[in-house]
Amino acid sequence: MNLLSGNEAIARAAFDAGATVGVAYPGTPSTETMEAFATFEGVYAEWCTNEKVAVEVGLGAAASGVRVLATMKHVGLNVAADPLFTASYTGVNGGFVILAADDPGMYSSQNEQDSQFYGQAALVPVLSPSDAQEAYDFTRDAYGLSERFDVPVIIRSSVRISHTKTRVEVREREAFAPKAYESNPAKWVMMPAFAKPRRLVVLKRVEEMRDWVETCPYNRQEMRDRAIGIVCAGASYQHVREALPDASVLKLGVTWPLPEKALRAFEDEVDRVYVIEEGSDYLTQAVKATGVTVHETPRPLSRAGELSPGAIRTAFGIEEPPHRSMRSDLPGRPPALCPGCPHRLVFRELSRLRAIVTGDIGCYTLGALPPLGGMDTCVCMGASVSMAHGFELGLKAPGRQDSAKRPRPVVAVIGDSTFMHSGLSSLVSTIYNAGAGTVCILDNRTTAMTGRQGNPANGVTLQHRTSHEIDLEAVVRACGADAVSVVDPQDAAAVRSALKEATSNGTRLDVIIFKSPCVLLERKNEPPFTVTSACTGCGVCATLGCPAIASDPETGLSSIDPVQCCGCGQCAQYCRFDAIKQD
Numbered sequence: 001m002n003l004l005s006g007n008e009a010i011a012r013a014a015f016d017a018g019a020t021v022g023v024a025y026p027g028t029p030s031t032e033t034m035e036a037f038a039t040f041e042g043v044y045a046e047w048c049t050n051e052k053v054a055v056e057v058g059l060g061a062a063a064s065g066v067r068v069l070a071t072m073k074h075v076g077l078n079v080a081a082d083p084l085f086t087a088s089y090t091g092v093n094g095g096f097v098i099l100a101a102d103d104p105g106m107y108s109s110q111n112e113q114d115s116q117f118y119g120q121a122a123l124v125p126v127l128s129p130s131d132a133q134e135a136y137d138f139t140r141d142a143y144g145l146s147e148r149f150d151v152p153v154i155i156r157s158s159v160r161i162s163h164t165k166t167r168v169e170v171r172e173r174e175a176f177a178p179k180a181y182e183s184n185p186a187k188w189v190m191m192p193a194f195a196k197p198r199r200l201v202v203l204k205r206v207e208e209m210r211d212w213v214e215t216c217p218y219n220r221q222e223m224r225d226r227a228i229g230i231v232c233a234g235a236s237y238q239h240v241r242e243a244l245p246d247a248s249v250l251k252l253g254v255t256w257p258l259p260e261k262a263l264r265a266f267e268d269e270v271d272r273v274y275v276i277e278e279g280s281d282y283l284t285q286a287v288k289a290t291g292v293t294v295h296e297t298p299r300p301l302s303r304a305g306e307l308s309p310g311a312i313r314t315a316f317g318i319e320e321p322p323h324r325s326m327r328s329d330l331p332g333r334p335p336a337l338c339p340g341c342p343h344r345l346v347f348r349e350l351s352r353l354r355a356i357v358t359g360d361i362g363c364y365t366l367g368a369l370p371p372l373g374g375m376d377t378c379v380c381m382g383a384s385v386s387m388a389h390g391f392e393l394g395l396k397a398p399g400r401q402d403s404a405k406r407p408r409p410v411v412a413v414i415g416d417s418t419f420m421h422s423g424l425s426s427l428v429s430t431i432y433n434a435g436a437g438t439v440c441i442l443d444n445r446t447t448a449m450t451g452r453q454g455n456p457a458n459g460v461t462l463q464h465r466t467s468h469e470i471d472l473e474a475v476v477r478a479c480g481a482d483a484v485s486v487v488d489p490q491d492a493a494a495v496r497s498a499l500k501e502a503t504s505n506g507t508r509l510d511v512i513i514f515k516s517p518c519v520l521l522e523r524k525n526e527p528p529f530t531v532t533s534a535c536t537g538c539g540v541c542a543t544l545g546c547p548a549i550a551s552d553p554e555t556g557l558s559s560i561d562p563v564q565c566c567g568c569g570q571c572a573q574y575c576r577f578d579a580i581k582q583d
């Protein structure tokens with residue numbers, strides 16, 4: 001018996017099923033899955049540059065005949081959607097399981113999505129575990145399923161399942177002998193002449209899976225009070241059991257395809273069928289499409305955010321037991337860049353420049369928050385560079401009423417991992433189309449936001465194999481950027497002059513690589529700085545948003561917390577009164 005998170009259980013199940021290849025791009029709440037898989041003996045695991053690459057590497061390995069695990073967060077599945085949809089046509093050979101970990105409530109994501117829609121759209125089965133034991137069991141069996149139907153299988157998790165530890169009984173490890181590979185262009189070369197017959201194979205497989213799902217062991221009917229019958233899956237099942245312990249439940253383990261006969265049989269057993277789910281109406285619509293009458297809850301359940309037992313009780317008009325309310329005098333702890341973070345001064349200087357900053361996803365997105373306030377947009381990985389090009393085009397478009405005003409420079413800001421993920425192709429497109437502007441690559445030598453994973457720009461691989469560190473400067477130069485510089489982002493004057501120089505020319509494309517390690521990689525154990533009596537309370541140091549700096553609400557005088565201060569000296573560079581000194 002083991003205490004495992006859903007992510008750890010998925011990794012263990014893949015290993016026990018004989019998977020020997022793991023491919024991923026990190027993303028909360030999926031990241032620990034591949035980190036756990038990588039620790040098992042005899043497996044090969046790698047961080048890929050992005051999720052599309054991961055699924056393609058995985059598909060190649062599966063085609064060769066081995067069992068493969070690919071992991072990603074929900075938005076990663078958007079990136080991987082292209083190979084996924086056609087992998088449904090080619091099939092797999094060795095079992096291919098793809099974890100898509102959803103983030104209802106957006107604890108660490110730019111949007112909420114329901115990955116089950118992808119299964120439905122790509123005609124790929126979706127298994128939705130409700131705890132770590134099911135995460136283990138479903139993943140373990142998904143390999144057999146994948147090979148039986150010759151199709152990738154999606155394990156759809158969500159933050160509660162991925163990160164909650166429950167007791168897991170594991171089964172004996174299977175010795176999986178890799179399957180033979182034989183060339184078969186009619187199955188693997190998806191040009192129209194071959195894809196058309198494969199489409200018929202896909203549709204036939206769907207019918208076979210629809211038969212299988214009626215009797216598969218992952219869907220179960222739990223009969224209790226028959227007045228209320230709830231259809232649910234995943235984390236929602238746990239919330240339903242807690243909120244409505246007496247209700248009858250049809251718990252779905254397979255959420256695409258749905259067991260139509262089992263659903264109709266459940267409808268016959270209960271007075272009213274309700275569907276409880278979080279983040280989308282995928283299941284509601286899919287159950288309705290089987291002909292089952294789905295009733296509205298007496299009060300509506302929000303489609304925004306995570307579900308909770310309280311929200312379900314309220315939806316059914318049941319009074320909520322009183323909660324102890326949180327103390328109102330607790331200090332707020334908004335997210336902030338760490339003391340010493342090499343991203344900080346870039347945003348401080350960008351906000352001085354009044355630049356239009358197209359941002360991207362990573363720790364540096366926090367540069368959008370006050371007091372730095374140095375970012376205008378953040379949409380998806382890689383979008384900073386392409387959106388900057390779009391802004392340039394739009395701002396220079398003829399006939400603009402506001403074009404006479406002093407033009408604001410357009411600056412894209414992107415992290416090293418994000419640049420490698422999808423910023424590079426955007427930069428190539430901008431250069432190809434003779435775009436102008438400034439691109440800042442914030443190279444903190446790691447993928448900090450998701451827990452300091454390696455990436456091509458630092459050459460650290462998941463299993464610490466010898467690797468190549470991709471030379472960002474050489475790559476950008478080879479692409480043909482007009483001007484390329486490498487600047488120390490801990491040096492305020494250097495940051496200021498590099499940005500000023502780059503943004504002063506409206507026709508050039510400048511790339512500045514701000515290179516300095518994340519403080520969590522190399523914490524400077526320098527003595528902390530202190531504020532001397534020369535402080536005038538001007539508050540400039542506070543505009544850096546360093547968590548170690550506080551201002552007295554009455555006097556405005558600054559102070560530095562010696563425990564948080566890492567001795568980086570960023571603030572001292574901004575003090576005009578020389579009042580910040582190192583001990």
Ligand SMILES: Cc1ncc(C[n+]2csc(CCOP(=O)(O)OP(=O)(O)O)c2C)c(N)n1
Pocket residue numbers: 025026027028073075076079109110361362363364381414415416417418419444446447448449450
């Ligand atoms: C498509 C997609 N995949 C993964 C993620 C999760 N994620 C957010 S930011 C990020 C990488 C951040 O690394 P980097 O660009 O180096 O910036 P840093 O956090 O180090 O400042 C990742 C993997 C995501 N948001 N979207």
